[in-house]
Structures are given as C-alpha cells and as structure tokens.
Amino acid sequence: MVAAINDALDMALARDPDVHIFGEDVGVMGGVFRATDGLQAKYGVDRVFDTPLAEAGIVGMGIGMGLAGLKPVAEIQFAGFLYPALDQILSHLGRFRHRTRSRYHLPMVIRAPYGGGVHTPEQHADSPEAILAHTPGVKVVIPSTPADARGLLLSAIADPDPVFFFEAIKLYRSVKEEVPTDYVTVPLGKARHVTRGDDVTVVCYGGMVEVATRAAEAAGAAGIGVEVIDLRTLVPMDTDTVLESVEKTGRVVVVTEAPRTGGFHSEISATIAEEAIEFLRAPIVRVTGYDAPYPPFTAIEDVYRPSAVRVARAIRKVMAY
Amino acid sequence: MTLSSDSLPQAGLSAEGAAASEAAYDAGQAAGLFQILAPDGEVVRPDLMPDADTQLRLYHQMRRARHFDERGWVLYRQGRLGVFPPFGGMEASQVGTAAALTADDWLFPTYRDTGAALTLGLPIARTLAYWRTSPHGWAMPENLKVLPFYIPIATQYPQAVGAALAEKRKGTRNVALAYIGDGGSSEGDFHEALNFAGALDAPCVFILQNNGWAISVPTRSQTRAVDLSRRAAGYGLPGVRVDGNDVLATWHVTAQAVERARNGGGPTLIETVTYRVKPHTVADDPSRYRTEEESAPWREKDPVTRLRAHLLRTGVLNEESDAALLAEVAAEFEAALQEADTYPDPTPAEILDHVFAEPTPQLRRQREELLAEVEA
Ligand SMILES: Cc1ncc(C[n+]2csc(CCOP(=O)(O)OP(=O)(O)O)c2C)c(N)n1
Numbered sequence: 001m002v003a004a005i006n007d008a009l010d011m012a013l014a015r016d017p018d019v020h021i022f023g024e025d026v027g028v029m030g031g032v033f034r035a036t037d038g039l040q041a042k043y044g045v046d047r048v049f050d051t052p053l054a055e056a057g058i059v060g061m062g063i064g065m066g067l068a069g070l071k072p073v074a075e076i077q078f079a080g081f082l083y084p085a086l087d088q089i090l091s092h093l094g095r096f097r098h099r100t101r102s103r104y105h106l107p108m109v110i111r112a113p114y115g116g117g118v119h120t121p122e123q124h125a126d127s128p129e130a131i132l133a134h135t136p137g138v139k140v141v142i143p144s145t146p147a148d149a150r151g152l153l154l155s156a157i158a159d160p161d162p163v164f165f166f167e168a169i170k171l172y173r174s175v176k177e178e179v180p181t182d183y184v185t186v187p188l189g190k191a192r193h194v195t196r197g198d199d200v201t202v203v204c205y206g207g208m209v210e211v212a213t214r215a216a217e218a219a220g221a222a223g224i225g226v227e228v229i230d231l232r233t234l235v236p237m238d239t240d241t242v243l244e245s246v247e248k249t250g251r252v253v254v255v256t257e258a259p260r261t262g263g264f265h266s267e268i269s270a271t272i273a274e275e276a277i278e279f280l281r282a283p284i285v286r287v288t289g290y291d292a293p294y295p296p297f298t299a300i301e302d303v304y305r306p307s308a309v310r311v312a313r314a315i316r317k318v319m320a321y
Numbered sequence: 322m323t324l325s326s327d328s329l330p331q332a333g334l335s336a337e338g339a340a341a342s343e344a345a346y347d348a349g350q351a352a353g354l355f356q357i358l359a360p361d362g363e364v365v366r367p368d369l370m371p372d373a374d375t376q377l378r379l380y381h382q383m384r385r386a387r388h389f390d391e392r393g394w395v396l397y398r399q400g401r402l403g404v405f406p407p408f409g410g411m412e413a414s415q416v417g418t419a420a421a422l423t424a425d426d427w428l429f430p431t432y433r434d435t436g437a438a439l440t441l442g443l444p445i446a447r448t449l450a451y452w453r454t455s456p457h458g459w460a461m462p463e464n465l466k467v468l469p470f471y472i473p474i475a476t477q478y479p480q481a482v483g484a485a486l487a488e489k490r491k492g493t494r495n496v497a498l499a500y501i502g503d504g505g506s507s508e509g510d511f512h513e514a515l516n517f518a519g520a521l522d523a524p525c526v527f528i529l530q531n532n533g534w535a536i537s538v539p540t541r542s543q544t545r546a547v548d549l550s551r552r553a554a555g556y557g558l559p560g561v562r563v564d565g566n567d568v569l570a571t572w573h574v575t576a577q578a579v580e581r582a583r584n585g586g587g588p589t590l591i592e593t594v595t596y597r598v599k600p601h602t603v604a605d606d607p608s609r610y611r612t613e614e615e616s617a618p619w620r621e622k623d624p625v626t627r628l629r630a631h632l633l634r635t636g637v638l639n640e641e642s643d644a645a646l647l648a649e650v651a652a653e654f655e656a657a658l659q660e661a662d663t664y665p666d667p668t669p670a671e672i673l674d675h676v677f678a679e680p681t682p683q684l685r686r687q688r689e690e691l692l693a694e695v696e697a
Contacts (some may be wrong), residue, residue: 053504053508080473081473123473293676298403304672
C-alpha cells in the first residue's frame with residue numbers, strides 16, 4: 001500500500017505544479033515509512049521539503065500556503081504526534097471556508113500513519129480519527145487497499161476542501177495488489193462492499209477491514225452470510241450503503257481499533273439506530289479497543305486491538321440474539 | 322557568534338556557496354564552546370577542575386551508561402530488548418548534566434536519555450524492562466523524581482516548569498531539569514516553556530542536547546540559528562554553550578545553573594554541543610541521510626576516552642583500577658539483567674489498569690469483557 005501512496009503523490013506532483021509536499025523527514029529520507037521516497041530527488045527541494053520538527057508549524061504553515069493558492073500535502077509522522085497541531089486544525093483548518101463565506105478555502109491534505117498491530121513504542125499506534133471526524137469542515141479518509149489508497153489520495157488532493165488522510169501502518173507493507181498506472185480516482189464518500197451476505201452487516205474501515213474480512217470468512221464457513229462494508233471515508237460517510245445493507249440483514253457489528261467511548265463506531269451505530277431501528281433484529285455490537293491508552297506492551301498488544309476472533313464472536317452474538 | 326545572513330545555507334546556492342556556508346556553519350558550531358578538558362586532553366581551565374573524586378564519579382557513571390548502550394545493542398540483536406534509541410557518544414552530555422542533581426530534584430528525560438536517568442539512579446533493571454515494553458519499566462521508583470521517558474517531542478519542557486514552580490511554592494530548594502533535542506527545540510512547547518520559566522522565575526534547568534540530527538534532518542536544516550544557547554536571550558534567561566563531549570564541562574555548567582536555581586536565581590538554558598554517532602534507533606539506517614565521513618571525526622571526540630586518558634595521565638586511574646571498574650560495571654549490569662529476566666510478562670487485563678484511581682463502570686465492564694475474550 002505504501003508504494004501506491006508514493007505513486008499517487010508522484011502523479012499529483014507531476015500533474016499540478018501547485019502541489020507541495022512537506023513534513024518531518026519526508027525529503028532525503030523519504031519519510032519514516034518511505035511514502036515520499038524519491039520524490040525530493042525527482043521534484044526538487046522547493047516542492048518536497050523537510051520542515052523543522054513542529055506539527056503546529058507544519059499545519060499552520062500549510063493553511064497559509066493553501067489560502068494563498070498552493071496545494072499543500074503535509075505529512076504528520078505518526079497520527080499520535082498530531083496533537084500539537086490540534087490547535088491549528090480545530091481552530092482553523094475546517095473553518096476557513098465558513099468564516100470567509102467561501103472567499104477563502106483550504107485545499108489541504110494532511111496524511112498521517114495511524115493504528116496498531118506492528119509493535120510500535122508508546123503513542124505511535126493511536127487512532128484519533130474520531131477527533132477529526134468531529135471537526136466540522138474537515139473530510140476524513142481511511143483507505144484499506146492499495147488501489148483505494150491511490151485513488152482516494154488523488155481525490156483528496158484534487159478536493160477543494162481540507163482532507164485528513166489516515167494510513168493504517170499495519171497495511172503499508174502487508175497488503176499488495178495491482179493498481180492502475182494512470183489517473184484513476186476513487187470518489188470520496190462512497191463505501192465499498194468487501195463481501196456480500198444476507199445475515200450480518202459488518203461496518204469497518206482502514207486497518208480493521210482485513211480483520212473483519214477474515215472474520216467474515218470464518219463465519220461464512222459456518223454458514224453465516226456476512227456483508228463487510230469498508231466505509232473508506234468517514235466524512236462524508238456513505239450512510240446509504242450502510243443502511244441498505246442493514247435493511248437487508250437486520251444485524252450489525254461495527255469494528256474499529258480506537259478506544260470505545262466516543263469513537264467513530266458510536267457515530268455509525270447511532271446513525272443506524274436513528275435511521276433503521278425498525279429493521280434491526282438484534283442490538284448493534286461494537287468491537288473496539290478499550291478506554292485505555294493503546295498499550296506498547298508487545299506481549300499483550302494484540303489483546304487491545306480487535307482480532308478476527310473477536311469480530312467472529314460478535315457476529316455469532318448478533319446471530320444468536 | 323553571528324553569521325551574516327548571506328553566509329547562511331540557502332536554497333539555490335551554488336555548490337561553492339554551499340561549501341562556504343557549510344564551513345561557516347561548522348566554524349559557528351565550534352565557536353564559543355565552554356570546555357574544561359579539550360579533545361586532545363589538554364586542561365584548558367585548570368582553575369575549574371573538579372576534585373579527583375568527582376572526576377572518578379563522572380567517569381564511573383559514563384562507563385555505566387556506555388555499558389548499557391553497548392549491551393543494549395547486543396541484547397536487541399538477540400531479541401532480548403526491543404527497539405531503543407542509542408545514546409553512545411552522548412554520555413558526557415547526559416551524565417555530566419544529570420550528575421549535578423540530587424535525588425530531591427526532578428528529571429524529565431526524553432527517550433534518548435537513558436544515560437541521564439541511570440545517572441540519577443533509575444535502576445538498570447527497570448530501564449531494561451521499559452525498553453522490553455514491559456509495564457515493569459513504567460513503575461517509577463518512589464525515592465526518585467524521574468519521569469518515564471517522554472515519547473512525544475517537547476511536551477516535557479512546560480511540565481518541568483510546573484514542577485519547578487511547585488517546588489518553589491512549597492518552599493523547597495529543589496529544581497527541575499529537562500532534556501530536549503535540537504529538533505525538539507523547534508516545537509512551540511520549547512519556546513513556551515522558556516518564556517514561562519523566565520516570566521515566573523521557575524527554578525528550572527533546561528538542557529538542549531544538540532546532537533546534530535533529528536532523525537534525518539541536520540540541525541542546519543532545522544533552524545537558521547547556529548548558536549542555540551542564544552535562544553535563551555529572547556526570553557531573558559542566561560544561555561550557556563558547552564562542549565557536550567567534555568563531561569567536566571557539562572557537569573560544571575549544570576552544577577552552577579542548579580545552584581543558581583536553588584538560590585532563587587531562576588532558570589538557565591544549556592546547549593550541549595555533541596553528536597549522535599549512532600543511528601536514530603537501533604532500527605534506523607543513517608546511511609540514507611548522512612555519510613560516514615561526516616560521522617567519523619565525532620567518533621574521535623569520544624567523551625569516555627577523553628576523560629579516561631586524562632585520568633590515566635594524572636594517575637587518578639591506572640590500567641588495573643580501570644579494569645576493576647569495568648568489571649564492576651559489567652557485573653552490576655548482568656545482575657540487573659537477571660533481575661529484569663524475572664519480571665513476568667504482563668497479563669492481558671493490565672492494559673486496563675491504572676487508567677483512573679477508581680475504575681469507571683465502563684472500565685469495569687470492559688475488563689470483564691476482556692477477560693471473557695481471552696478465556697474464550
Ligand atoms: C510530537 C512528535 N513529533 C514527531 C515525533 C517523531 N520523532 C521521534 S524522534 C524525532 C526526532 C527528534 O530529534 P531531536 O529532538 O533532535 O532529538 P534526538 O532524537 O536527536 O535525540 C521525531 C521527529 C515525535 N516523537 N513526537
């Protein structure tokens with residue numbers, strides 16, 4: 001997946017001279033995950049550059065660049081290190097169009113690797129997507145396949161409004177597939193059916209799609225038809241696709257690796273409860289992390305992050321209700 | 322020293338211009354460094370030479386730190402330690418500064434400051450446990466005011482100001498000392514902390530370890546400033562620039578800053594000019610962003626061999642007593658490693674421990690769920 005992201009950035013730089021890529025270690029080093037590998041050599045230090053180590057500075061400067069007509073594509077090294085920039089994001093990123101009545105807008109993209117499953121040190125595995133989704137005026141994208149990562153990133157860069165783009169660290173090197181080589185975009189706001197089934201709907205995104213899909217396979221072997229829906233974008237959320245599926249299955253499992261309280265899974269659950277409660281044949285079950293900081297303890301990290309076994313158990317639970 | 326703006330590195334410079342500005346940068350780096358013991362072993366400030374006991378104590382602590390760093394690499398390769406950030410070559414910068422504190426003072430270390438934490442007295446076994454990603458490495462000793470290694474950059478700085486201020490309000494003479502890197506000194510928290518400390522007259526000592534790199538970004542790309550100690554002036558604080566590979570010098574300036582803070586003289590910023598000769602972490606490959614030619618001269622400025630040569634020359638140490646000291650250091654480490662090996666693996670529910678003093682109803686339920694999950 002990381003190669004697909006690199007390819008999308010390369011294509012965006014080639015197509016549009018306004019695109020500028022910056023962040024910590026994105027230049028010579030090509031990013032700690034190599035997402036920007038080779039881009040500085042190809043496009044020069046003016047268009048792909050290392051910034052000083054300061055997230056508020058990175059986002060704030062990007063906002064100014066966007067206001068003045070460039071296409072800033074910033075990298076935050078890990079989503080868990082996004083917090084110093086929250087002031088710029090919450091105070092400004094999503095508000096500019098609104099507070100200038102569209103006189104100014106911010107075509108900015110902020111990329112950040114997120115999530116666990118790869119034994120990173122403290123704070124490197126956070127999943128703060130709900131904070132961004134809760135910020136009006138900011139779109140939130142989380143791909144789960146290389147082709148989607150490429151197509152969604154191209155859409156994000158072409159979008160006239162700010163887009164937060166989360167990349168599951170676990171998927172960077174673990175998922176591989178052939179991707180298009182020309183300018184093929186995936187629209188923001190369209191969910192994807194990973195599997196089809198009539199019995200249970202599993203709603204997920206990013207790093208949890210692979211986990212949910214394995215659970216669906218296991219359930220399938222036991223004769224349960226599972227429809228796995230990959231949201232792809234949290235804002236805008238493709239409510240229609242989710243509700244259509246729920247109307248068919250009447251049973252829902254929602255999966256994220258973020259902490260339980262106030263996570264985006266709660267938003268998905270609430271939307272379903274509001275719009276499709278009459279179709280529900282069982283309570284919605286959330287499979288999530290816990291209300292504790294993501295543990296860096298290698299020996300027990302996997303207890304925190306939802307596994308296919310946990311998702312399969314939730315599927316059985318909604319079936320048994 | 323200041324450089325005229327046209328001699329600073331700029332995008333689009335000619336190769337010649339770039340080489341000239343590089344040379345000016347290097348000269349700027351070397352200028353005005355406070356030293357007691359020069360790299361060639363010459364005592365440049367005999368008047369400030371600490372007594373032989375202090376010299377030996379600092380040497381001993383540097384050896385302990387070096388041994389941890391060296392054994393850490395081996396243990397990592399054997400899969401007996403997790404990813405950790407090495408600090409070998411920066412012992413003088415960490416040991417000299419931490420050795421100026423007492424157990425009543427606060428220490429705010431970053432992930433790279435294992436050497437400083439060990440010097441203040443953080444047990445080796447606990448430190449190993451931390452880098453083994455064991456919760457046993459999180460339980461900080463009761464008799465010390467050392468915080469767990471800070472992973473986010475720069476967040477420790479304002480907190481050190483608060484701890485220092487609290488000590489002052491309580492009427493103690495205790496101080497807080499915090500570390501940061503050259504990269505970290507770009508973050509807003511760094512600047513806010515220096516300003517707060519000055520405005521509120523907090524008994525704080527700020528150590529800025531300028532080790533040349535923030536992962537792949539050299540200091541000269543991090544900031545246009547050359548002399549980072551001068552940043553203190555903007556906030557009304559004294560700033561000192563010291564040879565970070567001269568442990569006698571780092572100890573001396575820190576001891577002075579600590580003393581001044583204890584006596585109500587306020588905060589100080591100390592820039593220790595050193596170099597990260599090792600990779601960023603044991604998993605990093607520095608050949609992607611720097612050359613061996615750049616790093617090589619710094620290996621020759623090794624802080625441990627510098628003091629060792631001096632101690633041998635003056636007879637404070639001889640080959641036998643040095644060997645005995647090394648054996649003692651190694652034995653201490655192996656005993657600690659054995660102790661760390663006895664720490665059991667964490668149990669799953671520990672993930673949910675210590676979130677609140679009293680678990681919330683939600684956490685209680687989640688604990689039951691978690692136990693049911695792992696038992697099922
Ligand atoms: C807020 C934040 N942003 C980014 C990172 C990722 N990161 C870890 S270490 C590092 C470089 C730090 O350089 P410096 O402050 O000079 O300290 P050094 O590692 O050289 O000791 C970066 C960017 C982080 N840990 N925290």
